[in-house]
Amino acid sequence: MxxxxxxxxxxxxxxxxxxQKAFRLQALVRTLGMLPVLVVLCILFQVLTLWINGEGxxxxxxxxxxxxxxxxINTVIAAGMxxxxxxxxxxxxxxxILAAAAVVxxxxxxxxxxxxxxxxAGLAAGLIFGIVNGILVAFxxxxxxxxxxxxxxxxxxxxxxxxxxxxxxxxxxxxxxLAERFLGFPWLVYIAVAVVAASWFILRRTVLGMHLYAxxxxxxxxxxSGIAVPKVLLFVYGMxxxxxxIGAIMVTSRLGGANGLQLGNSYELDAIAAVILGGTSFVGxxxxxxxxxxxxxxxxxxxxxxxxxxxxxxxxxxxxxxxIIGAVLLDRYRLGGGAxx
Amino acid sequence: xxxxxxxxARATPILEMRAISKSFPGVRALNGVELSVRAGEVHALMxxxxxxxxxxxxxxSGAYTPDAGAVxxxxxxxxxxxxxxSAKRLGIAVIYQELSLSPNLTVAxxxxxxxxxxxxxxxxxxxxxxxxxxxxxxxxASFRPTTPVADLSIAERQMVEIARAIHANARILVMDEPxxxxxxxxxDSLFALIKQLRADGLAIIYISHRMAEVYELSDxxxxxxxxxxxxxxxxxxxxxxxxxxxxxxxxxxGFYTKDHDxxxxxxxxxxxxxxxxxxxxxxxxxxxxxxxxxxxxxxxxVGSGRTEFARLIFGAERRLAGAVxxxxxxxxxxxxxxxxxxxxxYLTEDRKAQGLFLDxxxxxxxxxxxxxxxxxxxxxxxxxxxxxxxxxxIKALGIRVPGPHINVGALSGGNQQKVLLSRLLETKxxxxxxxxxxxxxxxxxxxxxxxxxxELARSGAGVIVISSELPEVIGIADRVVVMREGVVMGExxxxxxxxxxxxxxxxxxxxxxxxxAARQSA
Numbered sequence: 084m085x086x087x088x089x090x091x092x093x094x095x096x097x098x099x100x101x102x103q104k105a106f107r108l109q110a111l112v113r114t115l116g117m118l119p120v121l122v123v124l125c126i127l128f129q130v131l132t133l134w135i136n137g138e139g140x141x142x143x144x145x146x147x148x149x150x151x152x153x154x155x156i157n158t159v160i161a162a163g164m165x166x167x168x169x170x171x172x173x174x175x176x177x178x179x180i181l182a183a184a185a186v187v188x189x190x191x192x193x194x195x196x197x198x199x200x201x202x203x204a205g206l207a208a209g210l211i212f213g214i215v216n217g218i219l220v221a222f223x224x225x226x227x228x229x230x231x232x233x234x235x236x237x238x239x240x241x242x243x244x245x246x247x248x249x250x251x252x253x254x255x256x257x258x259x260x261l262a263e264r265f266l267g268f269p270w271l272v273y274i275a276v277a278v279v280a281a282s283w284f285i286l287r288r289t290v291l292g293m294h295l296y297a298x299x300x301x302x303x304x305x306x307x308s309g310i311a312v313p314k315v316l317l318f319v320y321g322m323x324x325x326x327x328x329i330g331a332i333m334v335t336s337r338l339g340g341a342n343g344l345q346l347g348n349s350y351e352l353d354a355i356a357a358v359i360l361g362g363t364s365f366v367g368x369x370x371x372x373x374x375x376x377x378x379x380x381x382x383x384x385x386x387x388x389x390x391x392x393x394x395x396x397x398x399x400x401x402x403x404x405x406x407i408i409g410a411v412l413l414d415r416y417r418l419g420g421g422a423x424x
Numbered sequence: 425x426x427x428x429x430x431x432x433a434r435a436t437p438i439l440e441m442r443a444i445s446k447s448f449p450g451v452r453a454l455n456g457v458e459l460s461v462r463a464g465e466v467h468a469l470m471x472x473x474x475x476x477x478x479x480x481x482x483x484x485s486g487a488y489t490p491d492a493g494a495v496x497x498x499x500x501x502x503x504x505x506x507x508x509x510s511a512k513r514l515g516i517a518v519i520y521q522e523l524s525l526s527p528n529l530t531v532a533x534x535x536x537x538x539x540x541x542x543x544x545x546x547x548x549x550x551x552x553x554x555x556x557x558x559x560x561x562x563x564x565a566s567f568r569p570t571t572p573v574a575d576l577s578i579a580e581r582q583m584v585e586i587a588r589a590i591h592a593n594a595r596i597l598v599m600d601e602p603x604x605x606x607x608x609x610x611x612d613s614l615f616a617l618i619k620q621l622r623a624d625g626l627a628i629i630y631i632s633h634r635m636a637e638v639y640e641l642s643d644x645x646x647x648x649x650x651x652x653x654x655x656x657x658x659x660x661x662x663x664x665x666x667x668x669x670x671x672x673x674x675x676x677x678g679f680y681t682k683d684h685d686x687x688x689x690x691x692x693x694x695x696x697x698x699x700x701x702x703x704x705x706x707x708x709x710x711x712x713x714x715x716x717x718x719x720x721x722x723x724x725x726v727g728s729g730r731t732e733f734a735r736l737i738f739g740a741e742r743r744l745a746g747a748v749x750x751x752x753x754x755x756x757x758x759x760x761x762x763x764x765x766x767x768x769x770y771l772t773e774d775r776k777a778q779g780l781f782l783d784x785x786x787x788x789x790x791x792x793x794x795x796x797x798x799x800x801x802x803x804x805x806x807x808x809x810x811x812x813x814x815x816x817x818i819k820a821l822g823i824r825v826p827g828p829h830i831n832v833g834a835l836s837g838g839n840q841q842k843v844l845l846s847r848l849l850e851t852k853x854x855x856x857x858x859x860x861x862x863x864x865x866x867x868x869x870x871x872x873x874x875x876x877x878x879e880l881a882r883s884g885a886g887v888i889v890i891s892s893e894l895p896e897v898i899g900i901a902d903r904v905v906v907m908r909e910g911v912v913m914g915e916x917x918x919x920x921x922x923x924x925x926x927x928x929x930x931x932x933x934x935x936x937x938x939x940x941a942a943r944q945s946a
Contacts, residue, residue, distance in 0.1 A: 288807075290799045297792055300781040307740060307770065307778055308792045308847065309761035368783050 116362045117377045120410055124381060128388035140391055148268050154383035155275035156333050158376060160350055161357035162282045163213075163326025165375045166319040168358050169286075170299040171367025172227035174320065176216060176234040177327040178350035183242035184208040184331035185341035190245065192256035201257055205335075206328040212238055213324015214317065221316035235351070242343035254339040261336035271333050278329065282372045291318065299367030356407050357382055381410070438463040438627045439596055440497040444490050446479055453479045454490075457653045459629075459646055461596065466618060466628045468642035472671055472838070472866030476651040477631050481598050484629075485518045486511035498596075517589030518598040525573045525581055532556040532569035535588045559587045563617060579610035586617065597621065598629045603637060604863070607726040608930075615641060633866065634893070635664050647671055672868050679867075680899030681875045682719075684882040689718035689902055690918055693751070695886040696768070696855045698737055701746030706732040708910040709746065714855065714886040719877060721901035722890045724933050729910040730890045731773055734857045738770040739763045750854070764793060767854035771844060771861055773890070779844045780832050787814035787828030789843050794850045817846035822872060838869025845876065856880060857888045862896060874900050894926050906932035 125142065133139040140146060160177050167174045188205030192198050212234065219230040261270040286292040297305045298315045306312050330350070335341055360378030363370025385406055389399045439461040446454040454476045461467045471477050482488040484496075486508040496503055498514055505511050525534045532552045533540075541548040541555070556569035565583050567576060573584060582602060589597055599618075603611045618641060622628060632638055638645055645662060647654040647670040654670045668679075696714040701707060706729045714720050722730050735741045737748055739757040748755050750766055757763045760770070772778040781789055791798070791810040798806045798813075814828035821842040825835060832843050841861065848856060861877070862870045877900060880887050891897050897904055903918030906929055913932040917924040 288805055289803050290795045290805060291803070293788065293792070293795050293805060296784065296788075297781055300783050301778070303778045304772075304781060305792075307738075307760050307772060309764040310792070311761060368781070 116371075116374050117360055117381060117410060120413070121377055121381050121384065124384050124388065128384065128391065131388075132391050135392060141388055144267065146387070146391070148264075148272075150380070150383050150387045151272045151275075152269050153387060154379050155269075155271040156330050157350070157353050157357055157382060158275040158379040159278045159326050159333065160330045161354040161361075161375045161379050162278050162372060163323035164351075164354040164358050165282065165361070165363055165370060165372055166286075166295065166322045167227070168355075168363050168365065169295055169367055169370055170316060170319050171302075171365070172220065172316070172319065173231060173355070174213075174216065174227070174323045175231040175351050176212070176238055177323060177330075177354060178347035179235045179238035179242060180209050180212045180324050180327040181331045181334065181347035181350055182341065182343055182345075183212060183238050183245065184328040185335045185346055186242050186246040186251055186343050188258075188331055189251040189253050189256060189335055189341045192253045192258075193251075198257050202332055205332045206325060209328020209331060210321055210325045213321045213327070216324065217317035217320030220320060221313035227320075239343070242346070244343070246341065246343040248343065250340050250342040252340040256335065256339070258332055258336050259339065261333065271336070274329065274333060278326065279372055279376050286372055291315070295319065296368055299369075301368070353382060360407060360410050381406075436500045437461055437497075438499060439484075440495070440500075441480070441484070442495040442497075444480060444483060444494045444496075446483060446488060446490050452651060454483075454651045457648060457651070459653075460656075461627045461629060462643075463595070463627050464622055464625045465643040466622050466630050466641045468638040468645040469629055469631045469648070470633075470638065470645060470667060470671060471648035471654075472836075472868055475648040475671070475866075477648055478600070479651075480648070481518060481600065481629070481631070484511065484516055484596075484598065486516075512592060512594075515593055515595035516598070517592060517594035517596070518600065519582065519585045519589065519602060520600055525584060527574040528572065530570050530572055531560070531567060531576070531584050531587075534573055534584055535559070535569075535591050537588075539592070555591070556587070559591055563587055563590075563620075564613075577610070578605045579607075579614065582606075582614065583617070586621075590621075594626070596627045596629065598631070600631045601633065601864070602630075603632070603634070605726065609725075611637075633864075635667065636895075638662070638667070649673055668867055671866075679871050679874070680896075681871075681878040682900055682902075683878050684717060684719070686718070686902040689715050689881065692716040692718065692884075695751055697749040697752075699747045699749070701733065701736050701748070702744055703732060703736055703741060704744045706910050707736055710907065710910070710912045711746075712905050712912065712915075714888060716854075716886055717881050717884050718903065719881045719887045719889060719901050721897040721904045722888060722907060723894070723897050723904050723929050724907035724913075726892060728907040728933065730907050731859055732910075733907065734770060734859055734888070734890055737763075738768060738857060740770065764851055764853075767852070769793075769848040769851060769853040769856055771848060771856070771858040773859040773863060775837075775840055775844055775864070780840055782831070782833035784832065785829050786818070786823070786825055786832050786835070786843055787811060789832045790814045790817045790828070790846045790850060793847050813850055817843075817850065821846055821849075821876065836866065836869075838865040838872075841865050841869065841873065845873070849880075853885060855886045855888070857890070859890045860892065861889060862891075862893070870896075894929060897929065898924050898926065904929055908933055908935060 128141040129139045132141050160181070164174055164177065184205045187208040188201050191204040192201040216231055216234055219225050220227050261274070263269060265273070286295065294305070294310045294315050297308070297310055298312050302312060334346065357378035358370070358375050359365070360381055361370065361374025361376070363374060382403070385403050386399065389402060394402070437460045441457070441459045444454055444457045445452070457476060457480055459469070459480065469477050479488065483490045484505065486505045489506065496505060503514055505514065526537070535556050536552050541551040553569040560569065563583055563586065565580070565587070567580055573581060576584065602614060606614060618628060630641055639662060643659050644656055645667065646656040647667065649671060657666065692715040694713045695716040699711050700709045701711070702709045710733050712720070722733070724730050732741065736743045739759050739762050748757060750768065755766055757766070763770070776782065781792070787810060791813055794813070795805060795810065796802060798809050800806060811828060817823065818825060818828065823839050823842045825839060832840060835843065858877070862873055865873065877887055877889065889897070889901060901917065901924065903915060904924055905915045906913045913935070916922040916928045916932070922928050
């Protein structure tokens, strides 16, 4: 190396360390994802309630417990949705599956001597509907959007059929205790935490999870690598159905009733919103369950905070929609125009 | 460093780039690069993958902005290229490796895209098709302006791209590896076209890894290495040794490696026997035997059915007829997983679309085929084992990457190919089918991949190499099976008694014997 080359490389090194600093910052921002948005929203609502109501009501332990409870059901459904979207799919039928599974669970709970079957029946119903989606997508190779659009309607009909188009009530079903509090939080919150933890384990620590990211990232490469692509797809739709079944158990424990026509309407949209807010790519292969958890929390915080502020229902809808779009816009800007949601 | 002399310019160059630098976070992609191109010349731009050719061309086409201090002159006038539109206005056009046409539109619609002639608010189709027909006639195209681009071959689509550039009054044409997907006949007609464009006074910047093309076409050749300008050679100074030395920065002793014992390989046991395999469309009943320790090449023109044949053996496509035997045992292969389980692996020719998981790390890519067999109880990942395998593969194949956690999308072509190759090797295969193993790979990595193939043969594996590059086939194969239009035409080398050389292979691949060809060209 000549002297001149050395001095050039010194300049280059200076420029590089500058660039590396920027790069490290970007990596940090990427890891944190939407967490800063969640934190800012929490602080904003605290300040606004303090300003308007004279006391900061948002960040009280009691209110946070309510937010967690509100987020819990969407978190569980969105966890299932995360699996599906990671394989570049979509599941529009989760709201309907939740309704059908809820009707099944409460109907079983009213049969003498079979009350203990309530929870297994609800979960099994969700799983079975999910597997039907999975078979249609994985083995008959139909587009997920169309399959689940179809089952969204059919399963909604089945839910009404099972309930004779009325509301099934049972305030004494064996799982009603799930809505009660334990250590300040309802059991629903612990269920959501358990589902998120289990999802994390499957996605990050099992062969199945690795194969799932591979199928989402490059399906033909996955096949050529010897990965059983149909089995992976069957699993993700089954998982999504199962999560909707868990959601059904959670919802019925709060309501004590299930109406085939109304229960779970548009739950799929909240779940998809949570997944997208969490930074999971719509084209598959990129995303995490932590992101989804934060996405679900953002949605719950928004709903709760707007109610606390006394914002009219109509405006809550408008604001929630805008925040979702704004957050994804921010995300794209954050990732330097490379976001693929 | 001694640089080859730059001959005095005959005239003002049409394009002059000086002191071009470009930094990305963590990388300095270009460092004071220069390039000077004259009107009416084909200027080859060479360098290993990652040398900075693409970055330089992206600056020229306005996709990237160079760092401060860069000077770009066109016809001697300093210009600022601040976007693709301004590059277009300056007469710069790029024909990319990935073609950028809309397949659902017609040839004329593509050529006029964004500049449609109008009568009032209505597109003037007659004028469009007339203008288009003129350009196509000038280029010697055989398709019509109203043909949908989806119906054209890759070579024809390339011609449409060139027509579009000419229609936009381009004076500087950049061609990035234009022959990668072409058969030799298509390549010939592309070269004729390039020579015509040169005669018309266009400046053509020609990027290629293939020495033969650079010899045939280029008037001068500039070489980049590691983001720096190495030098420019005049046509008279061009030779392979010198170019390789400039690109790699050292001598490559023994570019091809063939150390394994070819004679022993021929006497070795037959490891894979393929009989009358057909798919009812592109592959019409093909057979061959592969010995343990042998490197067998499958040659043939693009479109001869080589890749389809390999995919049938591997179970990637549905086989209609024929049998595959491994060490005398007939296999029931219905999907790639079955083949891999039996020890047969396949390296795809399309690394990015069908091979790699670009959003996943090097480590994950290396381990993807063995995660399952390594896992505790077949379910829970053995992360420590995966890390060991990844680090081992990086070392064994000389993959240049800071660590296994780096995303494979960030690697150069050669390193990506080694990652993909290590995924196959981790399964401890008995038979490897390597489809274009050195496509889009730089010279240094090519030589390393040849060495790996040789070592595999020496260790007793059967290796099948599918390649469009004849020098490569001749350099590494013990025996060559030649295909044409879905049929095995014959073989050279091995026990056939026919020498492995360009003439003998081409005679089988084209169906024209060498003597006929000589008579034709005479």
